[in-house]
Amino acid sequence: MNLSANYSLSFSYLYQLPLIRSEPYQPECLTSFVTRLAEAHCVSVSQLISKTITPQLEKIFLKNASGRDLKSLFNRSRALNAHGIMAEDFIQALERLTLHGNLSFLTLSTWKNVFIFKGLLRDTKAWCPLCYQKWLISKQEIYEPLLWTISEVEICHIHQTPLQKYCPHCFREIPWLTWHIRLGYCSNCGFWLGNSSYQQHNTTSLLNSSSWDLWIAETVGELLAFTPNLSSLPTQTHVKQAIFKAINQVTEGNIAAFSTLLNTPKNTVWGWYNGKNFPSLQALLQISYLLKISLKDFLTQELDFFNFIPSSNSLFLVSKNKQRSSCCVFDENQVEIALSNALAQPINLVPSIQQIASNLGLNRRLITRHFPDLCKALVTKRRQYQHIRHLQTIDRCCEEVQEATRILYQRGEYPTEQSVALLLSKPSYLRYKQVRKAFQQARHALGLMSQA
Numbered sequence: 378m379n380l381s382a383n384y385s386l387s388f389s390y391l392y393q394l395p396l397i398r399s400e401p402y403q404p405e406c407l408t409s410f411v412t413r414l415a416e417a418h419c420v421s422v423s424q425l426i427s428k429t430i431t432p433q434l435e436k437i438f439l440k441n442a443s444g445r446d447l448k449s450l451f452n453r454s455r456a457l458n459a460h461g462i463m464a465e466d467f468i469q470a471l472e473r474l475t476l477h478g479n480l481s482f483l484t485l486s487t488w489k490n491v492f493i494f495k496g497l498l499r500d501t502k503a504w505c506p507l508c509y510q511k512w513l514i515s516k517q518e519i520y521e522p523l524l525w526t527i528s529e530v531e532i533c534h535i536h537q538t539p540l541q542k543y544c545p546h547c548f549r550e551i552p553w554l555t556w557h558i559r560l561g562y563c564s565n566c567g568f569w570l571g572n573s574s575y576q577q578h579n580t581t582s583l584l585n586s587s588s589w590d591l592w593i594a595e596t597v598g599e600l601l602a603f604t605p606n607l608s609s610l611p612t613q614t615h616v617k618q619a620i621f622k623a624i625n626q627v628t629e630g631n632i633a634a635f636s637t638l639l640n641t642p643k644n645t646v647w648g649w650y651n652g653k654n655f656p657s658l659q660a661l662l663q664i665s666y667l668l669k670i671s672l673k674d675f676l677t678q679e680l681d682f683f684n685f686i687p688s689s690n691s692l693f694l695v696s697k698n699k700q701r702s703s704c705c706v707f708d709e710n711q712v713e714i715a716l717s718n719a720l721a722q723p724i725n726l727v728p729s730i731q732q733i734a735s736n737l738g739l740n741r742r743l744i745t746r747h748f749p750d751l752c753k754a755l756v757t758k759r760r761q762y763q764h765i766r767h768l769q770t771i772d773r774c775c776e777e778v779q780e781a782t783r784i785l786y787q788r789g790e791y792p793t794e795q796s797v798a799l800l801l802s803k804p805s806y807l808r809y810k811q812v813r814k815a816f817q818q819a820r821h822a823l824g825l826m827s828q829a
């Protein structure tokens with residue numbers, strides 16, 4: 378029997394789905410793979426994780442398949458695309474279940490020594506509507522590239538448009554994993570997230586995209602594409618030596634001068650230099666940009682090849698681009714439509730101006746300046762909703778206080794303010810007079826005190 382390379386001698390428990398990479402810089406991320414796997418087996422993501430993956434894990438990330446436990450796991454699901462115990466445990470379990478041998482490249486595991494976890498990945502999804510639409514039209518399978526999970530990546534390097542972070546239909550953020558997900562669709566409202574009309578302002582944004590944002594998307598994409606070629610894990614020692622060499626070559630060992638070039642506090646750079654702390658991904662990108670070297674080369678190239686001579690142009694851009702500016706042209710019509718649509722939303726779904734600005738790739742203040750009345754109406758509607766929520770929370774706390782007082786009394790404990798507070802979901806709400814009154818009434822009803 379002639380077995381082709383695509384066949385395995387043993388059978389996998391779950392389908393060995395081919396990994397997707399629509400172009401070299403866009404390998405898939407692990408949460409996307411898990412979602413596709415669930416869809417291929419016609420089960421929900423929560424069923425796949427709780428029934429099939431969890432029993433294969435070394436550590437306990439899910440005590441039981443209750444809604445609360447799953448929600449807590451889903452809230453941490455960005456960690457699956459990063460590096461660390463959770464990502465590694467899931468990779469090993471999924472490799473056993475699918476007989477794939479290379480799932481670590483769907484995460485940042487390879488970079489665990491040099492990428493600080495804090496701030497590395499975004500909490501909720503970001504996506505390029507044009508990429509989604511392109512894949513849909515070309516009948517390509519919809520997936521989520523690892524590149525979109527990285528906090529520093531703000532634009533799609535292919536279409537040079539800002540990644541969207543809020544659903545344009547319900548204006549909510551979308552978690553990486555939820556009970557039921559369809560890739561390319563909002564898991565809150567179910568609408569398709571691709572959009573070919575995003576193309577209209579794409580042609581103008583092409584000319585105005587920040588070169589810093591574009592460089593980041595390309596250099597991080599290059600790094601992800603290169604990762605499978607590495608023969609060993611990159612080390613902190615290498616990066617520290619590279620920084621040491623850069624400071625010596627660029628500013629002749631003058632740390633203050635180097636920190637000025639980077640527009641970074643001297644103490645921070647001093648910490649990198651003497652090894653007391655380690656730069657974040659943002660700082661590594663700034664250093665690479667300053668040195669006119671790709672992130673991949675800075676983190677992996679032999680030190681002997683380094684010859685850092687920054688140009689005056691790059692110095693200017695690093696300091697200037699630390700504060701990101703809008704990367705899209707201000708289209709009054711488009712902004713007005715977005716604000717009016719937002720205002721027409723049900724009161725519990727009205728987005729903030731910051732959310733609208735982020736979706737349009739614009740500065741919030743710019744929008745407020747051009748449309749003060751619409752923005753004011755939006756703020757008012759959001760405040761009304763916050764007030765309704767506040768009153769609902771107070772009502773709930775009143776019920777909790779009464780329940781807590783009764784429970785303590787039944788246990789034979791005197792219900793003091795402190796002991797009751799320990800049983801409340803929002804102990805600080807005991808400061809509101811309605812909640813205090815409910816507390817007094819509850820104690821009075823039990824004969825513990827006379828009513829004031």
Ligand SMILES: [Zn+2]
Binds near residue numbers: 505508509533534537
């Ligand atoms: Zn795109």
Ligand SMILES: [Zn+2]
Binds near residue numbers: 549
């Ligand atoms: Zn939505």
